[in-house]
Amino acid sequence: MNLSLGFSPCPNDTFIFDALVNGAIDTSGLQFDTKLEDVETLNQWAVQGKLDITKLSFAAGLKVSDTYELLNSGSALGRGCGPLLIAREAVPLEKVKDLKIAIPGAFTTANLLFSIAFPEAGNKQVMLFSDIEQAVLSGKADAGVIIHENRFTYQQKGLVKLIDLGEFWETKTGQPIPLGGIFIRKDIPAEVRAKVDQLIHQSLQHAYTQYPTLSPYVKSHAQEMDENVMRQHIDLYVNEYSLDLGTKGKEAVEKLKEMAAQQG
Incomplete structure (x- = not known):
């Protein structure tokens, strides 16, 4: 049986799926x-039901629950691994509600967490996650929500953290941060x-x-990322929840579902 499978080229995903x-x-x-794409592209494809596993x-995932179900393996949850809101200088x-905010996708958990923390912030600009640091540096955006390896690079570029949205979530809920998971079509x-x-x-x-x-597969999809950054990435996003x-992971996902419903 042949199945379409989509995941990101980020080291945590290629590390998980390499052997498979x-x-x-x-x-x-x-x-x-296999289709390797940015997670927001995968999010949009899921609305169309394009892939078997993604x-x-x-x-x-909450928005496509009629079509897809969550698998127990492959998820990215944890503590101290959430998205960050960064800017050129302290604000x-x-x-924050008055700023133009760059976000890594309308359907991302990062955007949901930002919306929970700053419900009045409506001036958002969607862009590829890897472009957000430069958009903030250039003034195209006043601040940005960064994810993935950008957590490890923003300070080197002279940017400052306004708030750790993962820390905000953990303080508010006591739960690990549910970032992403592997979903499979229910008609399989x-x-x-x-x-x-x-x-x-x-x-x-x-x-x-x-x-x-690190395998050649992981390194080949990590662009020009330093190997130490690749390992930091894997150590942060791949853990026992993966x-x-x-039970704890499922409780965290349910809490996110509850808070997403409150956002409307």
Whole structure:
């Protein structure tokens, strides 16, 4: 059986899926047609039901729950790993509502967390996550919500943190931050869905047996990222919740669902 599979080229995703898509584990006859795209592209594709299996921001996953269900393996949750709101210089938080904010996608969990923290901030500009730092530096945006490896690079560029939106979430809810998960179409047979979930778990287990060595697959998709930044990325976003959401992970996702509903 051939299944379409989408995930991002970021090191946390390629680390998880490397063994699965490159033949390092037995997939029991399942074959995967992989599409590597920015998560906001994957979020938009999910609205169309384009892929069988896909990485999604949890905020997007909530919107397509009639078509897709969340798998237990492959998720990005944790503590101290949330998006950051950054600017060229310090700005009082009460003035954030008046700023032009660059966001990494309307359907991203980062945008949802920002909206929960600053419900009155309506002047948003959607752009590719990797363009946000430069947009803030150039003055195209007053501030920006950054994700992924930009957490490790913004200070080198002279930018300052206004608020850690993950820390805001953790303080408000006591829950780990649900950033993204792996979703599968509900019209795929239940036994296949279960097998895919198991294979993602096995793929990550295999990756951990090689770590901290980085495979050519991970490095080839990380653009010009320094290897230490790749490892920081993996260490931050890949953890026990990636192997299995478990009760605490599922509770965090439910809390996000509850707070998203309050946003309307």
